[in-house]
């Protein structure tokens with residue numbers, strides 16, 4: 589009988605309502621997997637039924653945790669998920685994708701939380717995605733240049749692992765973290781153009797859009813904009829002064845291109 593060496597894994601764990609984070613996560617994970625000959629296992633936390641999930645690793649596994657930055661923080665909906673992760677000494681890489689305003693304390697917060705769960709966080713990266721609330725901000729990102737940076741980041745992480753790195757680099761951010769997003773009860777409005785096709789029902793990461801009447805949206809909306817961006821009839825939108833003020837602030841201050849920042 590032949591002995592087969594145990595193949596270790598990279599867990600590509602991501603939450604990505606409007607898919608910017610997903611693009612970066614795959615680029616990073618695929619580069620690490622190729623260089624380290626790891627089996628890539630994707631864990632998509634976006635659908636409500638997929639959360640929380642028990643996920644973890646062993647010493648020679650790599651755990652990529654990728655999320656969109658919400659209000660400069662890790663989305664609150666992911667905190668219960670992180671509580672289910674078991675590091676057991678596995679190496680972890682943090683990826684935060686933000687909408688060209690700032691990532692503030694989100695990378696640091698994610699690294700702290702994963703450290704508490706027993707992971708050795710060896711690298712972190714902040715990448716830019718189109719702002720889900722204001723599509724002119726970070727429009728079209730991540731683009732080809734961003735994806736190339738993400739792939740190179742993955743190769744650099746693989747080289748670090750080869751060298752046996754276990755230390756956490758200095759990651760930008762402050763403790764205590766900035767205040768997270770207040771729950772304002774905001775939720776999308778639905779126009780007469782809605783055909784009740786059900787696409788938004790499937791896209792909603794909170795499962796709160798009524799399947800029979802998609803105009804009915806229950807409490808707990810993240811304002812992630814998956815329904816707004818995914819509606820083929822353009823029938824969902826955030827209305828009112830507060831939504832307009834956020835878009836005006838972002839378009840007024842955050843149109844200048846930012847570049848990814850890497851911590852290794």
Ligand SMILES: Cc1cc2nc3c(=O)[nH]c(=O)nc-3n(C[C@H](O)[C@H](O)[C@H](O)COP(=O)(O)O)c2cc1C
Pocket residue numbers: 603604605606607608609610655656657658659660661685686687688689690691716717718719720721769810811812813
């Ligand atoms: C509720 C909410 C809060 C956000 N907060 C920030 C923020 O603090 N800074 C920023 O630059 N972008 C912010 N964004 C933009 C997202 O981080 C960005 O659009 C990201 O690419 C979305 O990732 P996804 O496509 O994987 O859903 C926010 C978006 C939402 C929906």
